[in-house]
Amino acid sequence: MVEPARISLITAPTPLHRLPRVSEDLGIDLWIKRDDLTGFALGGNKGRKLEFLLADAQQKGAEVVVTCGSAQSNFIRQLAVGCAMLGIKCAVVAMQLPYEGEPPTPEIMAKALKSKGGNLTIDRIVGAEIEVVPNGTWDELFERQQELVQRYKDDGFNVYSIPVGGSTTLGAYAFYRASLELWRQAEPFDFVVSASSSGSTQTGLQYGYHKTPTRYIGVACDPEPELIHEFVTLAGSLDELLEEQKGLTAKDFRFDLRFVGDGYGIPSEQGNRAIEYLARREGIFLDPIYSGKAFAGLLQMAKNGEIDGRVCFWHTGGTPTLFV
Numbered sequence: 001m002v003e004p005a006r007i008s009l010i011t012a013p014t015p016l017h018r019l020p021r022v023s024e025d026l027g028i029d030l031w032i033k034r035d036d037l038t039g040f041a042l043g044g045n046k047g048r049k050l051e052f053l054l055a056d057a058q059q060k061g062a063e064v065v066v067t068c069g070s071a072q073s074n075f076i077r078q079l080a081v082g083c084a085m086l087g088i089k090c091a092v093v094a095m096q097l098p099y100e101g102e103p104p105t106p107e108i109m110a111k112a113l114k115s116k117g118g119n120l121t122i123d124r125i126v127g128a129e130i131e132v133v134p135n136g137t138w139d140e141l142f143e144r145q146q147e148l149v150q151r152y153k154d155d156g157f158n159v160y161s162i163p164v165g166g167s168t169t170l171g172a173y174a175f176y177r178a179s180l181e182l183w184r185q186a187e188p189f190d191f192v193v194s195a196s197s198s199g200s201t202q203t204g205l206q207y208g209y210h211k212t213p214t215r216y217i218g219v220a221c222d223p224e225p226e227l228i229h230e231f232v233t234l235a236g237s238l239d240e241l242l243e244e245q246k247g248l249t250a251k252d253f254r255f256d257l258r259f260v261g262d263g264y265g266i267p268s269e270q271g272n273r274a275i276e277y278l279a280r281r282e283g284i285f286l287d288p289i290y291s292g293k294a295f296a297g298l299l300q301m302a303k304n305g306e307i308d309g310r311v312c313f314w315h316t317g318g319t320p321t322l323f324v
């Protein structure tokens with residue numbers, strides 16, 4: 001296999017350390033993998049994917065990189081910073097609150113993260129072009145992204161389009177590599193738990209832990225069970241890239257939908273309590289949309305006896321949304 005091109009953005013390996021107080025509270029041996037400390041553009045899991053995605057964009061001579069996401073997207077923030085560093089224009093369509101099915105009620109909308117601060121502050125500082133569109137479905141957002149791509153193409157630009165969250169084969173490959181990074185850092189864990197949404201984090205990690213003693217659980221931050229089919233497709237593309245035949249199926253993925261709360265982008269009470277608990281016990285900060293909900297899931301699973309032994313919480317970052 002030919003290793004895909006990579007540019008260096010993050011500081012890796014990211015730290016791995018034990019959480020002594022929470023371990024004692026829960027009666028498990030709990031560790032944390034600090035991808036909140038990737039060191040690039042205020043940290044988070046997307047730096048890993050962008051090392052490959054932006055190398056690919058650069059190799060293909062991209063003049064404009066286009067993506068979409070929620071207005072408080074961590075991916076958009078890190079993409080915008082990476083593009084600025086490489087002198088590539090970053091153009092984005094963002095929705096305050098993407099949803100599936102019925103539009104959320106006004107009460108639920110009020111709980112969504114609406115402020116112009118957080119990640120949007122960083123996007124502005126580095127000069128990304130952000131077109132904020134009204135709330136709607138993910139499919140509507142993807143259509144708007146296609147329209148933006150077409151507009152730039154019509155104007156004669158070489159456009160590199162990245163799907164939401166950077167969940168492509170290269171994004172999943174970055175997280176497959178991350179699973180190997182953890183193997184090299186410590187004795188195998190019984191469980192690894194992280195937040196999961198657009199899928200390349202979960203797919204890459206699951207690919208790495210397939211048929212090993214480690215069971216990986218992705219805690220869903222988007223209430224869409226059918227996302228699993230996208231994980232399977234991504235895993236198939238990893239088979240092709242890596243010239244492997246792991247053949248992952250839907251049954252190989254544990255995508256836990258119990259901790260989403262009212263929906264994508266809406267903080268939950270359980271998640272907010274988990275944020276306070278980890279900050280007060282270990283001095284580590286989670287975010288209300290992804291890592292807080294995932295850690296709330298981990299706490300509940302440990303209390304239920306669903307996970308035990310050596311457990312690693314993979315902190316995927318997102319801390320700027322604490323400030324919206």
Ligand SMILES: Cc1ncc(COP(=O)(O)O)c(C=O)c1O
Nearest residue numbers: 074197198199201290316317318
């Ligand atoms: C902080 C954080 N954690 C986890 C995720 C989920 O990663 P993925 O989109 O690869 O499933 C995201 C995605 O936006 C994120 O920003």
